[in-house]
Amino acid sequence: MSDLALIMALPSESKGLFEQAGIEVHYSGIGKINAAFKAFEVIQKTGCKTLLNLGTAGSSYFNAHELVEVTQFVQRDMDVSPLGFQVGVTPMDDDHPAEIHLPQHFSHLPAGICGTGDSFETGTPKVACNLVDMEGYALAKVCKKLDVRLISVKYITDGANDTAHLDWEENLLLGAKKLLSLYQQSGF
Template sequence: MSDLKTLVVFAHSDEAAAFTDVQHLVSGVGKVNASVALAGALAAGGVEKVVVLGTAGVVGDGEPRPDLNTVYQVTHVLQHDFPLASPTLTLTGEVILPDHQATMATGDVFVSDDAQRAHIHELGAELVDMEGYAYASMCQRFDVPLQIFKVPSDYADSETTMDDWDAIVKHKSVQLREFFDKNLR
């Protein structure tokens, strides 16, 4: 993955903390930032594949429930905060983690509410973030394969705060780097 034709993307600079020696794009948090940054990179040309690495919240209760120490490959994304029906998008990148796949919901809010988390799980998602749907939509429009790999940072519940996320995200970056070196290099 050291070729320039693969674009490595993070939403937040802290998620990229362990990747200082890897060329990457930090899009910014949220669907608008993700869309604008990735569209600009794709419009410039030369990108043949996009790989997104980052953190996500776990939604739902019971088993099976994503583990906070496992990297998951997101294969489907949906929007949870858009009032009109929007399609669930299927990612077109190669599946390399057949035993650790997830559907992820995207919305422009940090989820830390039990009722909201339960609603998102009812939509069919195991994970939640703030950029995945935007990345998938842009890659679909530019006909570029996309892989998204997420390591859960929290349970997206009433016990979760932005301070909690800030405290653990750099540790999660190290986890993502170990995954990257083992599976994507």
């Protein structure tokens, strides 16, 4: 049993650097369903009190190569607006608000609002956010439901624009190095 478990979406986001440093990483796979399932599995298996999510994100607000701590998650692809609900709101989910707020752990990092969706964003999201990913909201919701603390830091790989797919792949190694350095310096 450990108080902390590390989760990332893909091995390409760690480039094997965490494993080389002897750090166990749980990989969720891409998207909200995979992330929710893996988060639940990791929390049940490890009994962790904190789930640390390190990964990549796109942003037209933050600079590329910047580390950003997510202090709020929203769903950028939940759209039941034809039934009168605001974009981002899950209908009939009174127990949990549409926005999931997290306390800031790394005071030296800028704080961001991450819009999560099951698409690789290359435009302007329908919800107010300043970075985008594909797993974070699901991790946050599982952690909220199971009373587990979530800390999430994203490396900005791209501008969430029409070259985002190229920039993302090109910047993965530098991102892995910066995320590993943050992890090692934080004393986890």
